[in-house]
Amino acid sequence: MSVPGGDDAETPVGEVPPAPGTDYEFLRGALDEAGADAFVHVGDRFDDDLRYLTRFSGPDRDYAFVFAGGTGTLCAPALFGEQAVREFPGDRVRTEALSDPAGVRAAAVLDEAIDGSGTVLVPRRLPHDAAVYLEDAGYDLVSTDAVDRARRRKSDDELACLRFTQRAALRGMARAETVLAEAVPDGDVLRWESAPLTTERLRREVNAAIAAAGARDAGNSVVGAGPTCADLHFTGDDDVAPGETVLLDLSPRGPHGYYGDVTRTFVVGEDGWGRRAYVAVESAREAALERVEAGTPAHRVHEEAAAELAAFGFEVDSTERGFTHGVGHGVGVSLHEGPSLRADDPLEAGHVVTIEPGVYDPERGGVRLEDLVVVTDDGHEILAEYPFSSTPRER
Amino acid sequence: MSVPGGDDAETPVGEVPPAPGTDYEFLRGALDEAGADAFVHVGDRFDDDLRYLTRFSGPDRDYAFVFAGGTGTLCAPALFGEQAVREFPGDRVRTEALSDPAGVRAAAVLDEAIDGSGTVLVPRRLPHDAAVYLEDAGYDLVSTDAVDRARRRKSDDELACLRFTQRAALRGMARAETVLAEAVPDGDVLRWESAPLTTERLRREVNAAIAAAGARDAGNSVVGAGPTCADLHFTGDDDVAPGETVLLDLSPRGPHGYYGDVTRTFVVGEDGWGRRAYVAVESAREAALERVEAGTPAHRVHEEAAAELAAFGFEVDSTERGFTHGVGHGVGVSLHEGPSLRADDPLEAGHVVTIEPGVYDPERGGVRLEDLVVVTDDGHEILAEYPFSSTPRER
Numbered sequence: 001m002s003v004p005g006g007d008d009a010e011t012p013v014g015e016v017p018p019a020p021g022t023d024y025e026f027l028r029g030a031l032d033e034a035g036a037d038a039f040v041h042v043g044d045r046f047d048d049d050l051r052y053l054t055r056f057s058g059p060d061r062d063y064a065f066v067f068a069g070g071t072g073t074l075c076a077p078a079l080f081g082e083q084a085v086r087e088f089p090g091d092r093v094r095t096e097a098l099s100d101p102a103g104v105r106a107a108a109v110l111d112e113a114i115d116g117s118g119t120v121l122v123p124r125r126l127p128h129d130a131a132v133y134l135e136d137a138g139y140d141l142v143s144t145d146a147v148d149r150a151r152r153r154k155s156d157d158e159l160a161c162l163r164f165t166q167r168a169a170l171r172g173m174a175r176a177e178t179v180l181a182e183a184v185p186d187g188d189v190l191r192w193e194s195a196p197l198t199t200e201r202l203r204r205e206v207n208a209a210i211a212a213a214g215a216r217d218a219g220n221s222v223v224g225a226g227p228t229c230a231d232l233h234f235t236g237d238d239d240v241a242p243g244e245t246v247l248l249d250l251s252p253r254g255p256h257g258y259y260g261d262v263t264r265t266f267v268v269g270e271d272g273w274g275r276r277a278y279v280a281v282e283s284a285r286e287a288a289l290e291r292v293e294a295g296t297p298a299h300r301v302h303e304e305a306a307a308e309l310a311a312f313g314f315e316v317d318s319t320e321r322g323f324t325h326g327v328g329h330g331v332g333v334s335l336h337e338g339p340s341l342r343a344d345d346p347l348e349a350g351h352v353v354t355i356e357p358g359v360y361d362p363e364r365g366g367v368r369l370e371d372l373v374v375v376t377d378d379g380h381e382i383l384a385e386y387p388f389s390s391t392p393r394e395r
Numbered sequence: 396m397s398v399p400g401g402d403d404a405e406t407p408v409g410e411v412p413p414a415p416g417t418d419y420e421f422l423r424g425a426l427d428e429a430g431a432d433a434f435v436h437v438g439d440r441f442d443d444d445l446r447y448l449t450r451f452s453g454p455d456r457d458y459a460f461v462f463a464g465g466t467g468t469l470c471a472p473a474l475f476g477e478q479a480v481r482e483f484p485g486d487r488v489r490t491e492a493l494s495d496p497a498g499v500r501a502a503a504v505l506d507e508a509i510d511g512s513g514t515v516l517v518p519r520r521l522p523h524d525a526a527v528y529l530e531d532a533g534y535d536l537v538s539t540d541a542v543d544r545a546r547r548r549k550s551d552d553e554l555a556c557l558r559f560t561q562r563a564a565l566r567g568m569a570r571a572e573t574v575l576a577e578a579v580p581d582g583d584v585l586r587w588e589s590a591p592l593t594t595e596r597l598r599r600e601v602n603a604a605i606a607a608a609g610a611r612d613a614g615n616s617v618v619g620a621g622p623t624c625a626d627l628h629f630t631g632d633d634d635v636a637p638g639e640t641v642l643l644d645l646s647p648r649g650p651h652g653y654y655g656d657v658t659r660t661f662v663v664g665e666d667g668w669g670r671r672a673y674v675a676v677e678s679a680r681e682a683a684l685e686r687v688e689a690g691t692p693a694h695r696v697h698e699e700a701a702a703e704l705a706a707f708g709f710e711v712d713s714t715e716r717g718f719t720h721g722v723g724h725g726v727g728v729s730l731h732e733g734p735s736l737r738a739d740d741p742l743e744a745g746h747v748v749t750i751e752p753g754v755y756d757p758e759r760g761g762v763r764l765e766d767l768v769v770v771t772d773d774g775h776e777i778l779a780e781y782p783f784s785s786t787p788r789e790r
Contacts, residue, residue, distance in 0.1 A: 016595065016632065046441030057614070057630070060731050062520075079720060082626045125457075128526040129519035129538065143524065200411070204607050211602035214595070217611050219452070219648070231477045235452070237411065253614070325474060336455050 008384040013167040013213045019055050019256045020157035021089045027067045030121060030146035037118030038068035038110055042102045042130035048334040049123050049147045051257045053274070056087045057079075062127065065090075070114035075105040103130030107137035123147055145182035152330060152338045153350035158258065159374060159383070162331065162352055165254030166372050166384040168215035169262045171385055172250050174224075175209035176202055180266050180392035185242035191266055199223040200237040202248070210252045215260065220251035220335065229265070229366030232325060242269035245277070245365035257333040260384075261354050263370030266392040277359050277367040278390040280312035284357035285369050288327055292373060292380040294349045302327040302341045305357040314359045321361050328354040331372060351375040352383070402780040408562040408608045414450050414651045415552035416484045422462045425516060425541035431512030433463035433505055434539070437497045437525035443729040444518050444542045446652045451475075451482045457497035457522065460485075463508035470500040498525030502532035518542055523726025547733045548723060548745035553653065554769060554778070557726065557747055561767050561779040563610035564657045567645050568781055570599055570604035571618075571737060573659050575787035580637035585663055594618040595632040596642070605647045610655065612690045615646035615730065624660070624761030627720060637664035640672070640760035654727040655779075656749050658765030663786040672754050672762040673785040675707035679752035680764050683722050687768060697722040697736045700752040709754045713745040716756050723749040746770040747778070 014366030027039050042065075043050040045058045053065045054074050072090030076083075081095040094109065110120065120134060131141055154162065179202060183192040190197040200223075207217040224234040226244035237269040240246055249263040265281075267274040282314040288305040305327040306316040328341040331352050339351055347353075353375065358368030367386065373380040422434050438445040439458075440453045448460045449469050459470040467485030471478075476490040489504065505515065516528060516539040526536055549557065574597060578587040585592040595618075602612040619629040621639035635641055644658040660676075662669040683700040699710040700722040710717030723736040726747050734746055742748075748770065753763030764783065768775040 059628075060729060078714060079627060081714075083628050086626075086631075095789075122523065124522065124524035126523040127519065128517065128521040128523055128536070131523040131526070141523070200609070204609055207604040207606035207611060211612060212599050214599055216602060216614055217606060218613075219611055232474060233454075233478050236481075319473060319476075334455060385422045 008167060008170055008386060011167055011384070013164055013171070016214060016255050017160035017164055018157060019087065019089070020155055020161065022053060022055065024067060024072055024090070026146060026150040028070070030144055031298065034142060034144065035119065036121045036123055036142060038066065039121045040106045040110070040126070041065050041123050041147070042127055043105060043125070047125065048257070048337070049151075050080065051265070051333050052147065052151050054088050054090065055256065056084055057257065058084070062130070064102040064106035064109075064130070066106050066109040068110055071113065071349055073109050075102060075109065091300070101129060101133060103127070103133030106130065107134055107139070110134075110139060110236045111137070117290070121146065146235050148338055151332050153348060154307060154332065154352050158332065159352070161254060161256050161258035161374065162260065163383050165215050165252055165258050165260035166262065168210050168213035168248045168254055169252050169260035170384055170386050171213040171215070172206040172210040172221070173248060173262055173264055174395035175249050176206045177264070177266065177392045178394045179205050180246060181270055181394045183240070183268055185269055190240045190242055197240045198237050199225055199228070199234070199240065202240065202246075203235075206248065206250060206335075215252040215254035218251065218253040218259070222249040223247070224366065226365045227362055229362035230362045243267065243271040245271065245367055246275040247366055247368055249368065249370065251335050259331050259333075259335045261331050261335065261370060261372050262386060263356055263358075264369045264388075265367040265369065265390065266384065267390050268392060273361065273364045274367060275390060277314075277330045280309055280314060281357050281359060281369050282388060283309040283312065283368045284367070285355060288357060289373070289380065291348065292353070292355065292375060293374055294347055294377045296347050298339050298343045298345055298347055301347075301355070309357060309359060322359055323357065324360055325358065328356050347375045349375055349377050401467065403562060403781060405566055406562055406779065408559055408566070411609060411650050412555035412559055413426065413558065414482065414484070415550055417448060417450065419462060419467055419485070419744065421541060421545040423465070425539055429515045429516055429537060429539065430514065431537060432509045433461065434503045434516045435505070435521070435529060436460050436518050436542070436588050437501060437522055438520070442697065443652070443732070444520070444521065446728050449483050449485065450651065451479055452652065453479070457525070459497040459501035459525070461501050461504040461508070463505055466508065468504050470497060470504065479674045483641075491727065496528060498522070498528030501525065502529055502534070505529075505534060506532070516541065543733055546727050548743060549727065549747050549769065553727065554747070556649060556651050556653035557655065557767065558778050560610050560647055560653050560655035561657065563605050563608035563649055564645045564647050565654035565779055565781050566608040567601040567605040567612070567616070567647065568643060568657055568659055569790035571601045571643050572659070572661065572787045573789045574600050575641060575663055576789045578635070578663055580664055583636055585635045585637055593632050594620055594623070594629070594633045594635065595721065597635065597641070598630075601643065601645060605645070610647040610649035613646065613648040613654070617644035618642070619761065621760045622757055625716075625755035625757045638666040640664065640666065640669040640762055640764055642761055644763065644765065646730050654726050654728075654730045656726050656765060657768050657781060658751055658753075658763045659781065659783075660762040660764065660785065662785050663787060666760075668759045669762060670785060675704055675709060676752050676754060676762045676764050677783060679703040680750060683750050683752060684768070684775065687742065687748070687750065687770060689742055689770055691742050693734050693736045693738045693740055693742055696742075696750070704752060704754060717754055718752065719755055720753065722752055742770045743768055744772050755768075
């Protein structure tokens with residue numbers, strides 16, 4: 001079905017994209033700039049810098065990445081050796097010494113490469129014990145944000161992963177919209193398949209659709225109804241009543257760890273506040289999107305959305321009501337990463353950001369509309385389009 | 396449907412259980428024992444110690460927990476204030492100072508409570524930058540494993556969460572078994588719904604069933620076919636051929652962050668190796684389970700399984716073939732936590748562990764059978780039972 005304003009709700013998610021590589025040139029640059037000898041990071045599968053550096057979907061225990069002497073080495077637990085060799089695009093996987101802490105293994109790799117002393121760049125979230133092992137082994141540690149900065153600009157392979165996941169997110173949204181379109185007002189509840197509709201029932205339908213499309217909800221499927229829409233990260237259970245705003249913010253994680261992020265808001269039946277808010281947020285969205293292009297100072301995008309919402313009479317500097325949050329954030333192997341749309345730095349081609357204006361009233365509800373866009377030299381591209389309609393339709 | 400050897404495959408997962416509390420008495424004990432003045436941890440939503448300490452399902456940026464002067468304080472980012480108040484069972488939520496690093500906020504709480512100096516216990520994975528902030532503020536840091544130890548014994552509320560998630564995992568397994576039962580051999584492929592069956596198709600069916608039951612696959616749905624069963628954490632795509640072992644290891648995450656963990660292995664059609672391995676692993680499973688009770692040194696459980704598998708002629712001390720891994724691990728808000736079934740420490744009532752013997756042949760396939768059990772004073776209880784059959788049946 002082709003829908004004006006968006007035609008990816010029905011686009012197949014397609015083949016699982018190949019794993020992006022990581023070009024370590026930025027690490028060479030960071031070492032040169034800092035006059036440092038090596039880079040080390042230690043973490044587990046939940047550390048996104050490490051995921052980016054190694055593409056290893058590893059275990060929930062610490063492993064290490066070392067870049068020294070121009071060589072990238074992954075120190076992986078032995079039980080995960082096959083997986084490490086399969087996934088790591090760098091030079092060398094070491095799996096010996098199962099019981100050594102990852103910091104000790106990283107120090108051993110450094111000892112071979114730079115011989116027992118030198119300056120080592122580390123991300124600020126390096127675990128404390130790894131820092132102590134490295135310092136005890138004779139190395140001076142200096143914090144770097146080089147990985148955070150490198151992650152901001154996405155390669156074509158990374159964009160393919162983001163697109164795949166965003167399409168899976170749209171499948172979840174289409175399922176939710178269909179359920180809402182099928183739901184029938186019955187007094188002060190909505191009924192669907194002969195039981196009252198709740199945010200938890202809706203969430204399960206959404207999450208099953210995301211899983212069937214090859215991504216996972218990652219615990220991020222925010223579904224609010226009426227007042228709980230104003231609780232920006234509501235993942236609890238709440239009845240869905242006729243005339244309330246129903247807000248769905250879906251941020252699944254897909255192949256190779258890349259996230260999607262989409263928000264739509266619907267109203268089943270009449271709601272004056274919700275309809276009025278919807279028009280304002282749609283307008284703010286368009287105003288913000290118009291500013292998204294390489295070279296624009298990022299904070300201008302936020303300001304544009306805020307000005308538009310203010311023109312519609314909504315508060316824009318309260319944390320309680322109106323536009324209570326920023327207009328967007330970078331998305332990649334983290335759901336929230338650089339660039340921030342509050343920052344002064346200019347947007348660059350290859351940045352991937354959410355555009356997500358919203359307004360909230362803790363007594364009534366909330367409306368937010370969000371898409372994922374990649375910044376280009378002369379504008380932007382929406383990674384996967386989903387139509388806009390406050391009245392839910394079967395999809 | 397009641398099935399001999401297990402009747403939870405059809406048990407409704409039930410209501411979402413309430414959030415367990417956390418009794419900070421163990422922290423008082425750890426402070427007394429170490430002669431320390433306070434406990435601090437910093438991390439993001441992916442830090443399971445912090446999840447246990449705060450029950451806060453927080454953001455993907457750092458926040459802090461401080462226990463000082465008998466008071467537990469959660470320092471949460473302001474955008475997550477409502478959620479923090481809703482979820483944190485401790486004494487106080489502080490949300491001021493959005494832009495301060497979490498380590499700085501923790502130091503400010505310490506300054507109020509213990510006045511600028513003292514010894515502070517911290518988990519070993521405290522982020523390096525938080526450690527530096529605390530040390531710069533005048534505190535001496537000492538590592539503790541008190542949280543890790545406290546997490547091993549589960550409360551009744553925690554068991555309810557583990558049971559819920561395990562039942563959701565069984566829904567996924569039942570879906571996989573049904574698909575395999577419906578699949579039809581066609582030359583050297585299995586066909587299902589008119590297309591070749593692959594591990595990726597099977598995984599999506601499983602994950603959708605888990606999501607529909609109210610949990611999420613968490614990226615942990617290992618599905619192997621034939622040789623890829625020997626790759627212990629295979630999450631790639633592979634054709635499923637008749638006569639091959641098909642191994643499904645499902646470890647979803649459910650309410651309040653608690654995991655499930657179940658493995659079954661099926662063979663569609665004839666496979667001499669797979670059937671023989673199945674019998675051996677079933678026997679090892681029974682032998683291991685017989686040793687699971689409070690007071691048994693944990694490593695005995697592993698040794699019992701290994702002895703049984705050796706009696707069937709399988710290698711038990713290779714990392715390549717035979718029984719290549721440990722027989723189990725603790726499960727809670729982490730998928731892998733204490734106790735280890737390789738350790739000398741005795742099992743205690745309230746420990747929750749997997750029992751998962753398996754044998755592998757990199758040329759042929761692998762068989763693993765896994766359940767989640769809670770240790771009791773006089774034995775154990777399987778948290779949710781799923782039947783055993785190497786031939787898949789519709790469920």
